[in-house]
Amino acid sequence: MDYMKNLLNISVKLANETTELMYQQKNELGLSKLNELIDILSQIINYLIQEKAKGTIIVIDESELLNIITNALKALEVKDMILLSDILKYDLINILAQISEKL
């Protein structure tokens, strides 16, 4: 559980750093931070899948998390960095906080 909490803290920090950079139009730096964030988010999802397989009950709306990630990727696809930042800043960080609370 500590491992998961640590991953969540790192992801919130990275999401904040990514959005700060993108709000300031420093998109290249922002994208490199985003790569780090995606890596951590993959670890979180893997962890959740593994825990679910083990039968651990974690009340998380996975579809909401996936929905947010899909929206973020769509924004990235059309290079709408402000929308991407908004999604990370307001939606992703919000759901990561919810997961952390429920652990």
Next chain:
Amino acid sequence: MVVKTMSYYDMNLQNIQQNRKLLYQGIIEYNKDNAVTLLEDIYSCSTKDADQAVIVKKHENEYRLNSIYSPVREAQRWIEQYKLDIVDNVIALYGLGNGCFAKEIINKMDESNHLVIYEPSIEIFMHVISHYDLEEIINHKNVTIVIENMNDFELHSTLRSLLRITNLQTQINCIHPCYGELFPEGELKFWKVIKEACVFARININTSLRFGERIITNIVHNLSYLKDSYTIYDLKEKLPSDIPAIIVSAGPSVEKSISDLKKAKGKAIIFAVDRILDYLLDNDIVPDFVTTVDPMKPIKYFSNREEISIPLICFMESNYEIMDMHMGDKIIANSSKYLADVYTELGKICPRLLSSPSVATVTCTACVEMGFKTIVFVGQDLAYNGSVTHAGGVEEEPRGDNELYVDGINGKKIKTRYDWKEFITWFEDLIFLHPDIKFIDTKTEGALIKGTELIELDRVINTYCLNEVGEFIINIPPTFTEEEIKNIKNELENDLDKLDQINKKSQEAILMCNKMKEQIIKHKVNDSFIKDKSKKLKKINDYILKQSIYWLIDDYISSNNIEILGDVYIFTDNINDDRLKTYDKSISIFNSIIEAVKFIEPKLKAGIQKLN
């Protein structure tokens, strides 16, 4: 009773009308039907935090100019990257958007900062003034709003007036999100104008560096000419109305205009721009006036003749050697800031003609000030004719490595120089500001000066030079009577005492700065001591700045302390480091003031002697 509330458009327009004359005129003249449409759609949508965001559509792509979650918080995060707590700083923003980013900049600015906003899209601007409250931006005295094709003139004129030695290193240039992608051509123009304004500021700095001490020498040496000279305003009263002014510059095309200039003599007032004088005289054309303003203009570029008595339009800072060799009437066009009080205290109009990049531009401004309604340019080529730069086959060495091209009058690009390009911009600004004056360019080749009418000189003479000028320059009394000159002499003698006071106070200030430095270095800072000394230092500063003689000292400081002035307002986050830096700089400036006093005093004494 029906209460009618004003729409955003009416409210913004009312504020624009009250505060921004040129922009207001642009909006009134804006015709939506004739406008070039670059965007497919512009609309505003509600954001998640109940604010508004602008969305535009171009080439079937949608661009959100703001966050659709929280535009204000987005702008707050965006602004954090810029350091806005620098005194006297200039911030240029490409893109007004819905004003959200500009408002955040304003929130962080202090009263010494200035924000220049350049909006490349009239369509977005018209949408925004109809849907958003921009009062805070429109009514702010330290904000300039420029909309492309409405008041473009104000972009470069504002930046040129704001950028100087103290903020050239610290100025901030920023781009509103999405504007780079939406309007790349406008962005290019934005950077180009900034670059040109920086070049202009650098030229001014170099001028101060080069001429600072010489300007002081000239002004005090030329004091003797206060006795018998008169000003352009005294001359204005005697000038015949409805007579054109012909300004003859030294461009190669003058050679083709000689026979027509002979015909113009007596029917127009002819101004020779210094180095063309001999060429005109060699061709039996005696101009009505000759102009000289450069502080270090070599005599050979004025005239090789010994007795020039053609009335001379000059500045008090003009080269004293030319002033001394010239035998005729001297007409002061700029008294210098130092002597401004001398004129105003005696109830005279102080001639303070704007200093500008060349003697031709100065002559043109003088003509505008003297009320001419038709101003004709001859030899204002501002471009190379092969390798020839000036009339008489003169070939000057090219300046700078880069080749520079501008629009020619024949529709093709032609080769010019950086300084000539500056002159073109300067003429165009002057013309823009004086729509009531007809500016005619008579050359048949050379650089295009937008706003001029292109008419060949013989046709100008047949159309506009219809009356005889007659004798108008006989017995113009000097600006000052003998009694007034005595008063001036007394005032200037008082300045010698003031120089002595300034010297003493500067030494006192250096001692105080050293004491404050010592406390910081020894980590024994006594706040009340620092406060007391800072107060005294401010009093000394105020005293020095208040004296009219300070204007001469300022010229000296500017030419000798470029490195210090360049980063005078750049501070760190460490208060003690900043204090040490400030005291060190203050000591350097006060030392420079002491040097300036030593430099000025003997020259001023000699200048006063000559007023007898």
